[in-house]
Amino acid sequence: xxxxxxxxxxxxxxxxxxxxxxxxxxxxxxxxxxxxxxxxxxxxxxxxxxxxxxxxxxxxxxxxxxxxxxxxxxxxxxxxxxxxxxxxxxxxxxxxxxxxxxxxxxxxxxxxxxxxxxxxxxxxxxxxxxxxxxxxxxxxxxxxxxxxxxxxxxxxxxxxxxxxxxxxxxxxxxxxxxxxxxxxxxxxxxxxxxxxxxxxxxxxxxxxxxxxxxxxxxxx
Numbered sequence: 001x002x003x004x005x006x007x008x009x010x011x012x013x014x015x016x017x018x019x020x021x022x023x024x025x026x027x028x029x030x031x032x033x034x035x036x037x038x039x040x041x042x043x044x045x046x047x048x049x050x051x052x053x054x055x056x057x058x059x060x061x062x063x064x065x066x067x068x069x070x071x072x073x074x075x076x077x078x079x080x081x082x083x084x085x086x087x088x089x090x091x092x093x094x095x096x097x098x099x100x101x102x103x104x105x106x107x108x109x110x111x112x113x114x115x116x117x118x119x120x121x122x123x124x125x126x127x128x129x130x131x132x133x134x135x136x137x138x139x140x141x142x143x144x145x146x147x148x149x150x151x152x153x154x155x156x157x158x159x160x161x162x163x164x165x166x167x168x169x170x171x172x173x174x175x176x177x178x179x180x181x182x183x184x185x186x187x188x189x190x191x192x193x194x195x196x197x198x199x200x201x202x203x204x205x206x207x208x209x210x211x212x213x214x215x216x217x218x219x220x
Contacts (some may be wrong), residue, residue, distance in 0.1 A: 001020055001057045001058060002017065002018070002019050002020055002049075002051055002055055002056045002057050002058070003017065003018045003056070003057065003059070003060065003186065003189070004016070004017050004046070004056050004058075004059050004060070005017070005059075005060040005061070005062075005185060005186070005189050006038070006046075006060070006061050006074045006077070006101075007061075007062035007074075007080060007095060007185070008038070008062060008064065008066070008067065008070035008071060008073060008074040008190050009062050009064055009065065009066025009067055009070055009071060009095040009119075009185055010062070010066075010095050010098065010099070010180060010181075011160070012028045012029060012030045013028070013029035013030075013038065013041075013055050013070070014026065014027070014180070014185070015027045015029075015038070015041050015045050015181055016044050016045075016047045016090050016185060016186070017045045017046065017049050017051075017056075018182075018186060019049050019051065019100075022089065023049075023051045024032055024182050025045050025048050026045075026089075026182060027041045027044060027085070029041060029164075030219070035164075037168075038073060038074065038077050039066070039077050039080070039081075042077065042081065050125055051197055053081055053082075056090065058090075059078060059082070059088070059090040059091065059197075060090065060091040060092075060093060060189035060190075060192060061074055061075065061090055061091070061092055061093075061107060061200065062074065062079055062092075062093060062094070062095045062098075062205075063075075063092045063093070063094070063121055063142065063200070063201070063202050063203045064094065064095065064104070064127075064202055064203030064205070065094065065095065065096060065121070065127035065129075065142075065203055065205055066119060067126075068125070068204070068206070071191065071202040072202060075200045075201075078090065078197065079197055079198070079200065080202070082197045085197065086197065086198045087195070087196060087197075087198075088196065088197045089194040089195060089196055089197070090194065090195065090197055090200065091142060091190065091192035091193070091194055092192050092193050092194075092195055092200070093188050093189050093191070093192035094129070094188075094203065095119075095139055096117040096119065096129040096136075096159075097129070097136065097188045097191075098138070098141050098180060098184060098185050098188045099117045099158050099159050099178045099180070100115060100117055100129070100130040100131050100136070100158060101188050102178045102179060102180050102181055102184040102185075103115065103158050103176060103178040104129070104134065104189075105181065105183065105184050106178075106179070106181070110156070110176075110195075111133075111134055111140040113156055114131070114132045114154055114155050114156070115130070115131045115132075115155060115156050115157075115158050115176075116129065116130045116131070116152050116155040116156070116157055116158065116162075116173075116206075117129045117131075117146075117157075117158045118158070118159055118160075118161055118162035118165055119159060119161050120125070120161045120164060120165075121142050121166065121205070121206055122206075123142075123205075124144060124145065125142050125143065125144050126142070126143055126144075126148065126161075126162075126165055127139070127140050127142055127143075127205060128140070128141060128143045128147070128148075128152075129141075130152070130155060138202065140205060141204045141205060142206055145169055148165055148169055148171065149169060149171070152171070152173060153172075153173070155173055155195075156174045156175075156176055157171075157173045157174065157175045157176070158175075158176055158178050159177070159178060160177045161174075162175050163175050
């Protein structure tokens with residue numbers, strides 16, 4: 001099975017292709033505005049693997065949580081590649097699950113512990129997912145200071161972005177930086193929900209600030 005994966009909400013943009021012989025081809029984009037080069041990078045990976053878009057059996061795409069713009073770029077790029085296959089189904093997955101799985105796969109002792117992945121949503125808000133016994137028990141959801149202080153006391157925080165919230169709110173949690181590996185990425189992709197390519201949508205967790213401010217005024 002040939003599997004092509006696109007992720008735009010981790011630290012770097014990833015394009016990964018696993019071919020039917022289980023050989024993995026990877027490209028990492030780290031430059032600013034790297035989403036502009038996503039289509040060309042996908043083309044490079046496909047050419048390096050000596051296959052073509054018609055011979056790729058499965059596709060996986062990261063729908064969040066993270067940069068809404070980055071997710072939309074990935075979705076539109078994949079929809080463009082598959083424009084002749086509108087009924088094609090693709091796997092959708094959460095980048096927070098990949099961060100968790102990478103941490104656990106590389107640190108077996110974490111399987112017995114409660115972990116939380118934090119990603120920056122705004123200056124005062126995080127996208128949070130909490131895991132226990134190798135299952136996601138909360139999130140992804142946008143949370144604020146009160147939740148971070150009161151509901152995550154016994155969690156190891158995963159992801160370097162968690163360091164920001166640890167310092168900002170003087171949290172006592174341990175922070176662990178999780179390096180992404182292709183095995184963990186592929187494992188989470190194949191657990192994902194399958195949707196038709198034409199129905200792909202980003203994970204939308206964040207209300208516009210104007211809407212939030214209006215809701216706050218109404219509750220006063």
